[in-house]
Amino acid sequence: MSDVALSTIMDPARRPKAGAIPQDDYDIDTPWHSHDMHQLQYAFDGSIEVEDRGASYLCLRTRAIWIPAGVVHRTSLHRVRSGSVLFSPEMIPEAGDRVRIIQVSPLMREMVLGAMRWPLTEAQDATGRAYFAALANLCAEWIKEEAPLNLPTTREPQLQAAVAFTRANLRDGDVAAVCEAAGLSERTLRRRFRGAFGMSWDEYRRRARLLAAASLLSDARMPIGHVAAEVGFESQSAFARAFKDLTGKSPREFRGH
Structure with missing residues (x-):
C-alpha cells in the first residue's frame, strides 16, 4: 500500500x-x-x-x-x-x-x-x-471500551476468495463450496485459515453470520427469527445464545440499545 x-x-x-x-x-x-x-x-x-x-x-x-x-x-x-x-x-x-x-x-x-x-x-x-x-x-x-464487531482480513488472494465466498453465502455456503471457490483442498483451507486468522473456518463463518445479523437487527421490522434464518442459524435459540456470547447482549437487547 x-x-x-x-x-x-x-x-x-x-x-x-x-x-x-x-x-x-x-x-x-x-x-x-x-x-x-x-x-x-x-x-x-x-x-x-x-x-x-x-x-x-x-x-x-x-x-x-x-x-x-x-x-x-x-x-x-x-x-x-x-x-x-x-x-x-x-x-x-x-x-x-x-x-x-x-x-x-x-x-x-x-x-x-x-x-x-x-x-x-x-x-x-x-x-x-x-x-x-x-x-x-x-x-x-x-475508546478503551471496544465492541466485538469485527472480522479479520487478509491480503492473500486465495484466502480473500474464501472469505468473500463465505460472507456472500452465509445462509447455505458449506466448506466444500468455499474450497472450490478458493481453489484449495479442505485440509489446506482449514490450516491456512487458522494460521492467518487465529480461528477456524467454522469460527470465522459463525462470527460473520453474527455480524451480518447485527446489521439486520437494526431494521426493527424484521422478526428476530427471520434474522436468524437469513444468516444461516437453524434455530432462534441457538442464534440468541451465540449472539449473546459475542456481544454480551441478547438480540432483543442489542436491537433496543
Missing part, C-alpha cells in the same frame, strides 16, 4: 484543532487512505463498514467507530446518516494504531450531536474550544 494517499482535512494552518463534519446520505466506497486527524464517526442511521490492514469493522446505527490519525483504511458508506468529530493528534495522544468499534453511552451520543454546532470548516469560539477539549478527554476513555 505504498501508494496510499494521506487525506489532509483542510489546511492545518487554518483549521481549528477539532470540529465536526455532518455526513448525511453518503453513498461511497473510498479508496485506501489515511487522515491527518483522529476521527470519531457516529452512525445516526444505517451502517458503516471500515477496513484497516488487519480487520473489517461494522459500525451500526447508534454506534461509533474510531479511526486514529495515520491509520490506513477504506470506508463503505451507503444510505447512511452519520456525523464525524475530528481531533488533532495531540489532543488524544493515546489514540491506538487501528480502527475499533466503541460502545456508545448516552453521554457520548449527546456530545457528538452537540459537536455538530461547530463545523470543522468554520472558526471556533472559546465555548467550542472548551467543548472539544472536554470531548477529547472523554474520547480517551471511551
Whole structure:
C-alpha cells in the first residue's frame, strides 16, 4: 500500500484543532487512505463498514467507530446518516494504531450531536474550544471500551476468495463450496485459515453470520427469527445464545440499545 494517499482535512494552518463534519446520505466506497486527524464517526442511521490492514469493522446505527490519525483504511458508506468529530493528534495522544468499534453511552451520543454546532470548516469560539477539549478527554476513555464487531482480513488472494465466498453465502455456503471457490483442498483451507486468522473456518463463518445479523437487527421490522434464518442459524435459540456470547447482549437487547 505504498501508494496510499494521506487525506489532509483542510489546511492545518487554518483549521481549528477539532470540529465536526455532518455526513448525511453518503453513498461511497473510498479508496485506501489515511487522515491527518483522529476521527470519531457516529452512525445516526444505517451502517458503516471500515477496513484497516488487519480487520473489517461494522459500525451500526447508534454506534461509533474510531479511526486514529495515520491509520490506513477504506470506508463503505451507503444510505447512511452519520456525523464525524475530528481531533488533532495531540489532543488524544493515546489514540491506538487501528480502527475499533466503541460502545456508545448516552453521554457520548449527546456530545457528538452537540459537536455538530461547530463545523470543522468554520472558526471556533472559546465555548467550542472548551467543548472539544472536554470531548477529547472523554474520547480517551471511551475508546478503551471496544465492541466485538469485527472480522479479520487478509491480503492473500486465495484466502480473500474464501472469505468473500463465505460472507456472500452465509445462509447455505458449506466448506466444500468455499474450497472450490478458493481453489484449495479442505485440509489446506482449514490450516491456512487458522494460521492467518487465529480461528477456524467454522469460527470465522459463525462470527460473520453474527455480524451480518447485527446489521439486520437494526431494521426493527424484521422478526428476530427471520434474522436468524437469513444468516444461516437453524434455530432462534441457538442464534440468541451465540449472539449473546459475542456481544454480551441478547438480540432483543442489542436491537433496543
